[in-house]
Every structure is written in structure tokens, then in C-alpha cells.
Amino acid sequence: MRRLGDDPRPAGAGTALGVIEFDDVAYSYGGEALLSGVSARIAPGTFHFLTGPSGAGKTTLLKLAYLQLRPTAGRLSLFGKDVTGIERDQVARTRRRIGFVHQDCQFLDHLPIAENVALPLLVSGREASGADLGDLLSWVGLSRRAEALPPELSGGERQRAALARAVMSDPEIVIADEPTGNVDWEMSLRLLTLLVELNRMGKTILVATHDLTLIRQAKAQVSARVLRVGGGTMVPAGAEL
Amino acid sequence: MRLFRPSGVADRVVPPTGFTARLTLGASAAMAFLAVFALALSLSAGRVASTWSDALARTATVRISAPSGQVEAQAVAALAVLDTTPGVASARRLGADEQRALLEPWFGPDLPIESLPVPVLIEVVATADGFDSGGLSARLAGEAPGAVLDDHAAWRAPLVAAAGRMRLLGFGCLLLISLTVAAMVALAAQAALAANARVIATLRLVGAEDAFIARAFVRRFTLRGLAGAGAGTLAAAVVLAMLPSAGAGSTEAAWLSLSIGGAQWALLLLVPPATAAVAYGATRLAARRALTEAT
Numbered sequence: 122m123r124r125l126g127d128d129p130r131p132a133g134a135g136t137a138l139g140v141i142e143f144d145d146v147a148y149s150y151g152g153e154a155l156l157s158g159v160s161a162r163i164a165p166g167t168f169h170f171l172t173g174p175s176g177a178g179k180t181t182l183l184k185l186a187y188l189q190l191r192p193t194a195g196r197l198s199l200f201g202k203d204v205t206g207i208e209r210d211q212v213a214r215t216r217r218r219i220g221f222v223h224q225d226c227q228f229l230d231h232l233p234i235a236e237n238v239a240l241p242l243l244v245s246g247r248e249a250s251g252a253d254l255g256d257l258l259s260w261v262g263l264s265r266r267a268e269a270l271p272p273e274l275s276g277g278e279r280q281r282a283a284l285a286r287a288v289m290s291d292p293e294i295v296i297a298d299e300p301t302g303n304v305d306w307e308m309s310l311r312l313l314t315l316l317v318e319l320n321r322m323g324k325t326i327l328v329a330t331h332d333l334t335l336i337r338q339a340k341a342q343v344s345a346r347v348l349r350v351g352g353g354t355m356v357p358a359g360a361e362l
Numbered sequence: 363m364r365l366f367r368p369s370g371v372a373d374r375v376v377p378p379t380g381f382t383a384r385l386t387l388g389a390s391a392a393m394a395f396l397a398v399f400a401l402a403l404s405l406s407a408g409r410v411a412s413t414w415s416d417a418l419a420r421t422a423t424v425r426i427s428a429p430s431g432q433v434e435a436q437a438v439a440a441l442a443v444l445d446t447t448p449g450v451a452s453a454r455r456l457g458a459d460e461q462r463a464l465l466e467p468w469f470g471p472d473l474p475i476e477s478l479p480v481p482v483l484i485e486v487v488a489t490a491d492g493f494d495s496g497g498l499s500a501r502l503a504g505e506a507p508g509a510v511l512d513d514h515a516a517w518r519a520p521l522v523a524a525a526g527r528m529r530l531l532g533f534g535c536l537l538l539i540s541l542t543v544a545a546m547v548a549l550a551a552q553a554a555l556a557a558n559a560r561v562i563a564t565l566r567l568v569g570a571e572d573a574f575i576a577r578a579f580v581r582r583f584t585l586r587g588l589a590g591a592g593a594g595t596l597a598a599a600v601v602l603a604m605l606p607s608a609g610a611g612s613t614e615a616a617w618l619s620l621s622i623g624g625a626q627w628a629l630l631l632l633v634p635p636a637t638a639a640v641a642y643g644a645t646r647l648a649a650r651r652a653l654t655e656a657t
């Protein structure tokens with residue numbers, strides 16, 4: 122874990138600005154607004170959970186933060202910069218500072234896991250050192266599956282491979298959408314531990330999940346905050362969690 | 363250019379799609395084959411046209427038809443006129459043997475040419491600057507009324523024009539062939555881009571810029587265009603070299619032979635890179651259009 126551990130940024134350090142800032146953001150998939158009046162500031166180095174009923178818009182919010190969707194109203198800032206209307210190449214470069222674990226992890230099915238994990242470096246013109254890649258794969262427990270093709274992996278293995286890929290380019294923010302969606306409790310804890318480790322290295326973590334037990338487990342390890350998505354907006358959750 | 367840097371892994375991010383590869387290779391090969399012949403047509407037509415306009419422009423014939431008693435006197439008078447005409451390099455009366463040779467194809471070898479009233483022919487070769495046909499005709503009319511100057515313009519002009527049109531036709535074919543290659547490659551590239559929509563989306567999601575994704579496709583289709591056109595050009599060159607060349611050196615026969623000579627073979631080497639360039643442009647355009655639709 123040499124490369125990941127080298128990160129000098131202490132948790133919570135940086136500017137007073139949020140690394141992710143929603144300012145009165147609204148979004149609609151075409152019909153009536155799914156989200157409106159969403160305002161939130163995610164400070165650097167923090168650990169946030171996003172909860173809420175299925176269909177409330179958690180994935181939508183994460184995709185907005187990853188510039189996969191554009192707000193239909195309001196402003197979004199990333200790393201202190203307004204990104205509401207940036208062009209495609211800037212989107213690509215901004216994404217390199219964010220690691221994203223999607224709900225349905227997409228891989229290039231014709232390339233082995235090791236190459237898929239190294240993809241974020243390849244597309245940004247950087248070389249993946251074999252040692253770093255090996256470290257990362259053993260960190261997520263996939264050393265022995267490095268040469269397997271993505272369709273040959275189990276659901277949990279795919280989630281872990283996706284997490285490895287998300288942190289490959291040493292991003293400042295890691296976003297995970299239901300990372301424990303289809304894994305057993307033991308694996309969930311393991312993935313949570315990985316996310317907590319990343320947070321301790323100074324990365325900002327944003328995780329959408331239904332799993333309240335997982336949130337309680339996390340709160341025992343880090344000071345995680347919870348945002349509740351529902352009724353078309355997002356608010357900090359009460360102390361009941 | 364980054365396009366031609368060896369980048370094995372970056373290329374592999376897009377899985378190969380069999381039929382688009384075959385379509386591009388096949389279309390490039392066939393079109394390059396045709397392009398070589400269109401090029402050969404242009405080149406030989408161009409050569410024919412310039413041979414006729416240069417060589418024939420420098421020669422003329424004076425024909426003297428007169429009652430038998432006056433022919434000799436008029437021939438001497440005409441030669442005297444020609445000798446003093448500026449722009450005439452030489453004037454020479456054709457001998458009986460030469461005239462017999464000219465008529466042999468029609469009348470056989472034993473024509474008793476001396477006893478026939480065939481006209482006297484004088485072959486005129488002009489200097490590089492040429493002579494004034496109108497002035498010469500007028501002077502000949504004064505000195506030798508039976509002399510007619512034929513500077514070949516009458517029959518040369520339409521042939522040169524025809525050769526020029528053949529040449530244009532060859533270039534037109536080249537243009538159409540280029541457009542066809544562009545359309546075929548663009549279609550194949552579009553099919554490949556559509557078939558790989560998921561791959562493109564995944565690459566975008568890990569932070570790939572459009573140029574990176576486009577390059578993977580453009581490089582592949584350009585190289586296929588180059589390889590296909592290389593094979594097509596080679597095949598066409600072999601066929602071209604094996605074509606029987608009808609009567610080398612004769613301007614009339616040049617029509618029949620699509621032969622190209624010497625340095626012109628080097629022009630054929632331009633066909634594969636030109637095809638590759640067309641494939642490059644077509645794929646870039648297709649990629650740019652497809653990518654603006656991906657998030």
C-alpha cells in the first residue's frame with residue numbers, strides 16, 4: 122500500500138470550500154422533477170453516506186457529482202470550481218480526480234481484470250507500475266484473479282475490482298453506489314474497511330447504501346455523516362442513525 | 363503524429379469487430395485496384411496527348427498535285443520556298459520507295475508507283491519556334507499553285523482533345539473511387555462505433571477523453587485501409603505489368619496500351635497512403651459524431 126499510503130493530505134484538511142458542492146440543484150429525467158432544491162457541501166476528507174428509499178434519487182445524485190448527468194437547474198462545484206457547464210474534455214479530466222464504483226460495475230469484458238483496474242491510468246496517458254497494480258489487487262483480495270475476464274468474476278469480486286479501479290489513479294474523492302449491494306455481510310465489512318482505509322488516507326468518501334447496519338458499523342470506525350435522500354431533496358439525517 | 367506511435371494496449375481497449383475489419387480491408391483493396399487502373403488511364407492518355415501535340419506539331423506535309431508536266435517544276439519551286447521560310451528546319455521530298463511504303467498497306471508491295479499520277483510529298487520539319495502556316499500557304503500558292511500545306515492540325519486537334527478528355531475521365535474515376543472508399547470506411551467505422559457503445563461508455567466513465575477513444579478506432583481503420591490498399595495496388599501493378607503492350611513507340615497504338623513507364627510506377631506507391639488518408643479522415647469524422655452522443 123506504499124503508493125496509496127504516500128498521500129500526505131490529512132483527513133479534513135484543505136480549504137473551507139467543499140470538494141463537492143450542490144447549490145440549489147434540480148434534476149429531472151424528462152417528466153416532473155425528481156430532485157429539486159438540493160444544497161449540500163461535502164468537505165474534503167469527510168465520509169458521507171447517502172440513504173433513502175429505492176428510487177429516491179441516490180444514484181442520480183452520485184451521477185450528478187460524477188458529471189454523468191447535468192443538473193437541470195442550480196449549480197454544481199467540484200474541487201472549488203463551478204462545473205455546471207464544462208465541456209467534454211474537462212469532464213474527462215475532472216473524472217480522473219474522482220473514483221467511482223457504479224451500482225452495476227461496467228468493465229471491458231474482453232480485457233483481464235488487471236488491465237481493467239489499470240484502465241484509469243492508461244486513458245490518462247500514464248503507466249501503471251506492476252508493483253502498484255499488484256499491491257492494489259492484493260489489497261482488494263483479487264491477486265489470484267488478475268488474469269480472469271470480468272464475466273468470470275462473482276458479484277463481490279466485481280465490486281472489489283471496481284473499487285480497485287476507482288482508486289487506481291489515486292483520486293481525491295471516492296464515490297461508491299451500493300458497493301455492498303450483492304455481497305454477504307463478511308464481504309460488506311471488508312469493503313467498508315477498504316473505504317475507511319481510503320478515508321484515513323485523506324480521501325473524501327461518498328457512499329450510497331440502504332444498509333443501516335453497515336452505516337452503524339462505519340460510525341464505529343470513522344466519523345461518518347449521513348445524508349437522507351427523499352421527497353425530491355436531500356437533508357442531513359437525524360441522530361437516530 | 364501520435365496516431366502512428368505503437369500503442370498496443372491503448373488499441374486493445376476496443377475489441378476487434380470482425381466484419382468491419384473485413385469490409386474495410388476488402389473495400390480498400392478493391393478500390394485501390396480500380397484506382398491504379400484509373401491512374402494508368404490518366405497517365406497514358408496524358409502521354410498520348412503530349413506526344414501528339416509536341417511531335418506532330420513539329421511536322422507538316424506539302425502535297426503537290428498538278429498535271430504531270432508541271433509536277434516536277436512545282437516541286438522544285440515549293441522546296442525553294444520552304445528553304446527560305448523562317449521556322450522550317452528541313453524540307454525533304456519523299457522518294458519513290460518511301461511513297462511505296464506508305465501505300466503498301468492498301469495496294470500491296472508491287473505498286474508501279476512511277477507510272478501512277480500520285481502526288482509528290484514533301485516532309486517539312488519545323489524548328490522549335492515553328493513557322494507561320496498562313497504565310498507559308500500564301501507563298502506556296504504563288505510559287506506552286508498545285509501545292510497544299512497540311513500541318514496536321516485538322517486531325518491532330520480532335521485527337522489531342524480526345525486524349526485530354528480520357529485523362530479527365532481517369533481523374534474523375536479517381537475522385538469517385540476516393541468518395542466510395544470514404545463512404546465505405548465511414549459506414550464500417552460507424553458500425554464499429556455502434557457495436558462498441560458500451561465500451562465507449564465505460565472508457566468515458568474512467569476518464570478517457572474523446573481523442574483517446576477516437577484514436578483507438580482511427581488508428582485501426584487507417585491501418586486497415588493502408589493494408590487493404592497495399593494488397594489491391596500490388597495486385598493491380600502485377601496485372602498492369604502483364605498487359606500486352608501494343609506496338610511500343612507507336613503513337614496510334616498507345617491508345618491500346620494502358621502501360622505506364624519509369625517514374626510513373628512510383629506514382630502507384632501513392633495509392634495506399636492516399637487510401638489510408640481517406641480512411642483516416644472518414645473514421646475521424648464518424649468517431650467525432652458518435653462520441654458527442656456518449657456521456
Ligand SMILES: Nc1ncnc2c1ncn2[C@@H]1O[C@H](COP(=O)(O)OP(=O)(O)OP(=O)(O)O)[C@@H](O)[C@H]1O
Nearest residue numbers: 150155173174175176177178179180181182224331
Ligand atoms: N435513465 C433514466 N431515465 C428515466 N428515469 C430514470 C432513469 N434513471 C433513473 N430513473 C428514475 O429516477 C428515479 C431515481 O432513480 P435512482 O436510480 O437515482 O434511485 P436510487 O435512489 O438510486 O434507487 P435504488 O436505491 O433502487 O438504487 C427512479 O424512479 C428511476 O426510475
Ligand SMILES: [Mg+2]
Nearest residue numbers: 179180224298
Ligand atoms: Mg441507486
